[in-house]
Amino acid sequence: xxxxxxxxxxxxxxxxxxxxxxxxxxxxxxxxxxxxxxxxxxxxxxxxxxxxxxxxxxxxxxxxxxxxxxxxxxxxxxxxxxxxxxxxxxxxxxxxxxxxxxxxxxxxxxxxxxxxxxxxxxxxxxxxxxxxxxxxxxxxxxxxxxxxxxxxxxxxxxxxxxxxxxxxxxxxxxxxxxxxxxxxxxxxxxxxxxxxxxxxxxxxxxxxxxxxxxxxxxxxxxxxxxxxxxxxxxxxxxxxxxxxxxxxxxxxxxxxxxxxxxxxxxxxxxxxxxxxxxxxxxxxxxxxxxxxxxxxxxxxxxxxxxxxxxxxxxxxxxxxxxxxxxxxxxxxxxxxxxxxxxxxxxxxxxxxxxxxxxxxxxxxxxxxxxxxxxxxxxxxxxxxxxxxxxxxxxxxxxxxxxxxxxxxxxxxxxxxxxxxxxxxxxxxxxxxxxxxxxxxxxxxxxxxxxxxxxxxxxxxxxxxxxxxxxxxxxxxxxxxxxxxxxxxxxx
Numbered sequence: 001x002x003x004x005x006x007x008x009x010x011x012x013x014x015x016x017x018x019x020x021x022x023x024x025x026x027x028x029x030x031x032x033x034x035x036x037x038x039x040x041x042x043x044x045x046x047x048x049x050x051x052x053x054x055x056x057x058x059x060x061x062x063x064x065x066x067x068x069x070x071x072x073x074x075x076x077x078x079x080x081x082x083x084x085x086x087x088x089x090x091x092x093x094x095x096x097x098x099x100x101x102x103x104x105x106x107x108x109x110x111x112x113x114x115x116x117x118x119x120x121x122x123x124x125x126x127x128x129x130x131x132x133x134x135x136x137x138x139x140x141x142x143x144x145x146x147x148x149x150x151x152x153x154x155x156x157x158x159x160x161x162x163x164x165x166x167x168x169x170x171x172x173x174x175x176x177x178x179x180x181x182x183x184x185x186x187x188x189x190x191x192x193x194x195x196x197x198x199x200x201x202x203x204x205x206x207x208x209x210x211x212x213x214x215x216x217x218x219x220x221x222x223x224x225x226x227x228x229x230x231x232x233x234x235x236x237x238x239x240x241x242x243x244x245x246x247x248x249x250x251x252x253x254x255x256x257x258x259x260x261x262x263x264x265x266x267x268x269x270x271x272x273x274x275x276x277x278x279x280x281x282x283x284x285x286x287x288x289x290x291x292x293x294x295x296x297x298x299x300x301x302x303x304x305x306x307x308x309x310x311x312x313x314x315x316x317x318x319x320x321x322x323x324x325x326x327x328x329x330x331x332x333x334x335x336x337x338x339x340x341x342x343x344x345x346x347x348x349x350x351x352x353x354x355x356x357x358x359x360x361x362x363x364x365x366x367x368x369x370x371x372x373x374x375x376x377x378x379x380x381x382x383x384x385x386x387x388x389x390x391x392x393x394x395x396x397x398x399x400x401x402x403x404x405x406x407x408x409x410x411x412x413x414x415x416x417x418x419x420x421x422x423x424x425x426x427x428x429x430x431x432x433x434x435x436x437x438x439x440x441x442x443x444x445x446x447x448x449x450x451x452x453x454x455x456x457x458x459x460x461x462x463x464x465x466x467x468x469x470x471x472x473x474x475x476x477x478x479x480x481x482x483x484x485x486x487x488x489x490x491x
Contacts, residue, residue: 031442105243162445185469355368436479
């Protein structure tokens, strides 16, 4: 069904269906909306007992592909939650199936549902995952519990290569299960980057191999409120199996108060007159030990996190450039917040800039892209800010390339991110605050903008998708008055 590598060939998977043709009203579509979707009212019935996923004969990926074997089993359970039957799995290494998604991953796919079978074609395993998600949303049940899927043709690919979601695990610790469930919901919405804002001023929950005292002394609790190396590996693998990159953020040289508790002489001491006040500023750029510490920490980050990107924060900029140079020496691409650019720092050309200040982001897009930098837009999608009513419509109305600039400049906007900062968010309210509000940005970043500008037209499809999230165990809040066939049951 999928294949990655330089000698990629088209890949096909056959989804075998038992078919009965009748005429019914066409079902609502897929979220996010595919680039091209054609459905007829001709529907086919599906029998869970006789349904199976199989690899096409000409598929470069076959049984033993870790990503797709697991996805087949996962999506069988999603489509038919009352049935546990699935194909037997054999886990062996298959070329293209054991790598990680990256900035160049091809997520395109074609899906054709006809009488007797559905055929999903993709170049890579990552495209196959996106196609499986769309397929799963096309299946529906009648009032008697029978399963159906309409005759459908889909040609699909993402508008932007970078479709991210930020979780802040410093201001409140998020337990591992909450992060993993977020990754599940991200895959359902075709997000492909988990931006892990793992540490900040309030706490340092990342358990470092090189500097264990950072979490021993900087976490809220050194045993219960930390992410062990095993936890981090589990997050990265859970994400990989869903085609999601994990980009860590070690925000520096500011936002580092928690770092100083476990790393003496790292922060700049503050004074009242000639006397130390006992408080500290950002990382101290005047001592050599600071640079040795940062270099050692970044080497560890490179070893632990396989993605080629690392987010360096950069809200305070006294020596952000030195850190970026260290990152480049480690063959990593830096992302920094817009402050580094705004303060006229000398920034390596391949640095990705992220816009978080909301008032003038169009002007900022113009300036940054004119300077030749790749840009991520996050400012209009800080959805930790809540308001009464349907605030998802504000996110849906964002047009990331609607700024003054050339076509070449607009190509430098590589995507955007939803941000869920943690001042008022922990595991008790994370899911209902995220979903389905984050889905608006997911569609804006994936779909054709011209086909998805009308929020009123999108509403019934999003309402249906929110109900689907509930059925899958995601505690997504309601969009408005109404009900779901499968209400949330606390799973």
